[in-house]
Amino acid sequence: MRDDASAAGAVKAGGRGDTPAAGAVGAGPVTRQLRKTGLPAVEDLAQVMPPEEVRRRGPVAVFECFERIPCDPCCWSCQRGAVKPFGDINDLPEVDWERCNGCGLCVAACPGLAIFVVHEAYTDTTSLIKLPYEFLPLPEVGQLVGALDREGTRVGEARVVRVHKQREKMGTPVVWIEVERDLAHVVRNVTVAGGEQGE
């Protein structure tokens, strides 16, 4: 978990020479850890982390998309052109941070369920995360749910801020949750009482 937090710093320090306006998400090769375990390593996450000033400013999409596969719905789901057009369908998404307003349309569209929106400074002490959720029952607004990390381990509690069901009946619902600030880049799933997931 600390690894994830420091991954955010690694972008700032290491940098890829990109301006904060645009970053090629996941430009490097996939780590052995990700290949072996399905868990992104610090290096994988560092590649996709939006620059710190972008994250401070407001909600922004975090594309946990590290591997070249033939897939591009994130690109055409974005109404603001924040995901640059793909030359090759296997390209990794390249985000124009200036255009991304964290709306979450891409979160609902991604077939890999690999996109999250993070608003680090939602309040003085909490962050907002929008995450894809394809389980029943869906949580309800105001409900307290278990907050899970990338391994499905419960790391705290989250308050459900909004549940966005998609217009097409088979779209992926997007659940908005509020978590403690230091969990902004740790929590990536929730567990809802009455469901059996994760507990």
Added chain:
Amino acid sequence: MLNPQVMVVGAGPAGMSAALAAADCGVKVLLVDFFSEPGGQLVKQTHKFFGSRGEHAGVRGIEIARLLGEKVRTHLGVELLLDTQVLGYYPDGVLTMERTVDGESEYLKARPRRLVVCAGASEKPLAFPGNDLPGVYGAGAVQTLMNVHGVMPGRRAVMVGAGNIGLIISYQLRQARVEVAAVVEAAPVIGGYAVHASKIRRLGVPILTSHSVKEAHGERELEGVTVWRVDERWQGIPGSERHFEADVLCLAVGLSPLAELLWQAGCRMAYVPELGGHVPWHDEHQQTSVPGIFVAGDAAGVEEASSAMVTGRMAGLAAAASLGSCPHYRELAGEARAQLEALRAGPPGEKIRKGLARLEEVARRAG
């Protein structure tokens, strides 16, 4: 005797695309499937598809089955024959079929001018003590139980295979509230897409690479599974055993093309492990070594549904063109070719590219 211009065997993503492409050229198509509705494997695929927009990327498989199914049902050029099993291909170009309606079966024959085989693939088995216990399933069966019939296959599962099928079905098991104790993979790395692996990790499901099943236990049905680590030669390492209680053991260890009809038709076959086993040689128009017989989808080499739709379209267009009914063939086939190349261009396409190259090589050596 039925005498369609084009007969397509199998109404999955490849077969439906082939039938629609040929029928759009004005050709009369007979589309045959043994199941009671069109869709093939799509009818149980509740996850969203990758690939490009042309192949319904971002749309769930079940929705694609509905969309294409509606098109083949309503297209005036397509006659859809369901509940019909194709039995054999004879040297005079006749195909025999058994059609079952209300428990009564009838025997049918067809001599099509062109044949497109889109029969799909079957699951590979895995040998270990106890693999005959009730509760040991192929992944496809588990998916059929859950997503077609709405039946929970059990309470706690062990999945064998971390390819896309094993990962996706593990996710679907969790959606059906079945616990997944572990995903076991003999290879040292996960074969499926990392996003699918990450998705099930977030649900708390562990993935054990370099692990395989040692044995399945149970008196009358599956009660538990022993897995162990395997070395680089895929031999089990004594002392590394781990036991999981489970009433479902789900095998997702690969697919083999269903190519019996093509064997019978005398098509040149080649053994290409990258494509799933014995596959028919075919050219870039999906035509086999027997003129007038085309192949698409997994029957041509195990790949995935997006490319199945494109190879199907290519085969349908080529079959129509060979009947003189596709005036814009060059252009349309060129588009399909470009789409296929794009789908196969990335790292996951490497296996397919290798397999296709090897298929060419085998054919060249055979002369």
